[in-house]
Amino acid sequence: MAKDDNGNEHTGGIQSLDAALRLLNAMIERRAPASLSELARECGMPPSKVHRYLASFHHAGLVEQAGRSGKYDLGPGAVTLGLSALARHDFVNRASDALPDLRDESGLTALLSVWGTQGATVIRWERAASPMVTSMGLGTTLPLLNSATGRAFLAWAPPAPLQAFREAELRHARQNPAVAPDLLPTEEDIDKMVQTIRTQGYASVEGKFIPGLVAIAAPILDWQREAQAVITLIGTDPAVVQPRSEAVERLTAFCKELSFAPMITGGAR
Amino acid sequence: MAKDDNGNEHTGGIQSLDAALRLLNAMIERRAPASLSELARECGMPPSKVHRYLASFHHAGLVEQAGRSGKYDLGPGAVTLGLSALARHDFVNRASDALPDLRDESGLTALLSVWGTQGATVIRWERAASPMVTSMGLGTTLPLLNSATGRAFLAWAPPAPLQAFREAELRHARQNPAVAPDLLPTEEDIDKMVQTIRTQGYASVEGKFIPGLVAIAAPILDWQREAQAVITLIGTDPAVVQPRSEAVERLTAFCKELSFAPMITGGAR
DNA sequence: AAATATATTGCATAATGTGAAAACCACTCT
DNA sequence: AGAGTGGTTTTCACATTATGCAATATATTT
Structure with a gap:
């Protein structure tokens, strides 16, 4: 025993x-x-x-x-x-296989991340022919509040460990105002942002994580509508973050395809 | 025991x-x-x-x-x-950090490149105190067939986009015989070269890219045994390209250190 | 150099993992 | 039903093997 x-x-x-x-x-x-x-x-x-x-x-x-x-x-x-x-989780395989296609179709750098113990962790990425070389290795962990990827996880949160991260990152941000001077968000700010993201269907960021870059991110949802993984597109053209841009359309369609389909396809599909 | x-x-x-x-x-x-x-x-x-x-x-x-x-x-x-x-194994960062050490130990110029959509792209560069100054900026892309770096990528290729490059470069080489007059390789020649490189564990080149310079290159492999990055040493002494030279030993050891490996190094792989 | 912290090896002792076989279970076939 | 089959779990007596302590060896600090 x-x-x-x-x-x-x-x-x-x-x-x-x-x-x-x-x-x-x-x-x-x-x-x-x-x-x-x-x-x-x-x-x-x-x-x-x-x-x-x-x-x-x-x-x-x-x-x-x-x-x-x-x-x-x-x-x-x-x-x-x-x-x-x-x-073994087949969505990982399916997403990995399809990631190059998404990159080619959109012309943007594509990232696949999952939620690990250390936060949002990049497990696969396909770099586009962009002049800007982002040196980001596999296993990089992304910030929760100031990256599109992190925000997508925040909005479609696998509940348990997330609250802790949220607090930790907020505390950190308050002590380091240099990092994010324009955004010292209150709990309400965050909730509002989360609402916006959920209704939009994707998260976005302009130059927060790396200046000059813009990113959009959408979740791959499981049957409980929680994010199993997040796919992110990174580029330089500010237009891609606009609500109905081609990149946004492609990305959200792509993620919906990989998500667990709801049984009754009410309205949106 | x-x-x-x-x-x-x-x-x-x-x-x-x-x-x-x-x-x-x-x-x-x-x-x-x-x-x-x-x-x-x-x-x-x-x-x-x-x-x-x-x-x-x-x-x-x-x-x-x-x-x-x-x-x-x-x-x-x-x-x-x-x-x-x-x-913890963000190899790009680890390699970047360790690159100066490699330069100091070997006394040669050390390059770190990744495979971009434009080809082999130099992302970090540590110049040795060598009389020969190679002017090579960050972001330079290297030829696939006539550089040690390119050959290493060729041998441990992330499969998808490489074939296209291979063809493009061959076509280009055939039209420009001045660039590589001595080597108009057939597909078989290339395959043979790739075999040699894989068994040797490194790629080399003597004066092909820049006359008077020699280079050796070894890959940093991911868990699928594909090259995630390549490290290249450049010098002037023809001895460095010899199979068991000190430079070769250092370089391959260095790259193996940074590569992923199967869990238990058992016979079959 | 001495001293302190840390890593490694040897060893006797008993605690613990071991394989064979027995019990248990979920099936299928007569 | 009932016997048969393949797979999983538990039991048990035994000696293999992990254990903690103490002794080196190695590194780092004073």
Whole structure:
């Protein structure tokens, strides 16, 4: 009988594996590389134990030692695992496959993001032939309030972890007025923005995240009308954010196509 | 002393954890939900063992039971883990940060390029203290066939848009025999070159793009083994292009460091 | 250099994972 | 119905294997 951190038991498992996974979890929660002793303290294990677990994780590629600092970090195997898990959700495959088409049709850079523990995370992107080279790698996390992608998640929120982010980002924004000087939104401002986005069917942003760029984003909805993923188009022409621009039409049609279809197609379809 | 599937040992780890991770790996390789007994067969373990491991994985959210079929599948915890890892492996940033080190260690000019719609595009550039000053701006696009960078992309191609470039450049080369007089390659020549590059692990060029300069280039691969970016070293000493030169070793090690890798480096791939 | 923090290895001890077999369950076929 | 089949879960006695402590080794700071 193994016990988890709350003292709740779960039967039939393997204690050492449970401990190892608790360690993995600790590495996720610290969002940065950590030293062996930090991890040991973090989850109340003797350093030698942690060391042995890390050796096995390292061997499997789940964990790697960062540079010469010796700190431990999640490794490429973890990425493989996660993307493999994501790929089981067929909307991810369908969206990934179709993303190049969307880019070609719209002539804009196209992004596919999901909502991860760290926020909106880019898992696929197709760059358009734009003069402006945005260096944005896979796994980039986008701001919640000042990116089109983030706002789309905000408006069609998978409820649970979002409120926390909302607060965290607001707090951060208030302390760093330099970042977003024109917009220190109150709760009501945000609610109003969310309303607008929902009725428009897409979120947009002009130059907030990266000056000179404009972006529009629409959600891929599941059967509960929550965002499973968000697709974003990025360009330079301010016209694309306009309500009935060609880009907006294409994007929303594209996302509707990938969303879980409601059973009765009332009116809008 | 734990053994992996090849019989290779790795010291200091934990055997049961190694076995558990082998199981996880089996779940990744099957790209679909699998039943307990399938998994047991797959990795040569008794069903009871697999069951116990799955119980622990399930408890951690890494694995879940699909619907009422009872089959096991990777779960939300795996996504969380992967996205968390992905967020730390923004290779463009990591490569940009490390590029000066590579320049210093090798004493050569180092380039970081990504595959844009216009071709291989230089996005970062660290010039060595070399007498030869190559004037090459950020955003320069490099030829596909006659630069080390281009050849590396060719060999580890993100498949879709590349064929078009290949044809375009060939056509262009045939019309302009002055540019590449010695090499009017057929499709087979190119395929042969690609094979060589892939087995060598890097692409090279001597004086093709700019007379008097030599260059070697290696890819940063993503989890699908496609080139996400290419790093190129440029110098004047013809020795650097030799298969096991110091520069080659450094460069390939550097790129491997930044690439994604399969979870467990087992034989078959 | 000494001192402190951190990582790694060795070792005896018993706690824990192990495989075989038995019980359990959900089906299908006579 | 009832016996048969393939798959999953539980039980159990045993020794393999993980464990924590203490001893090195390595790195970082004073």
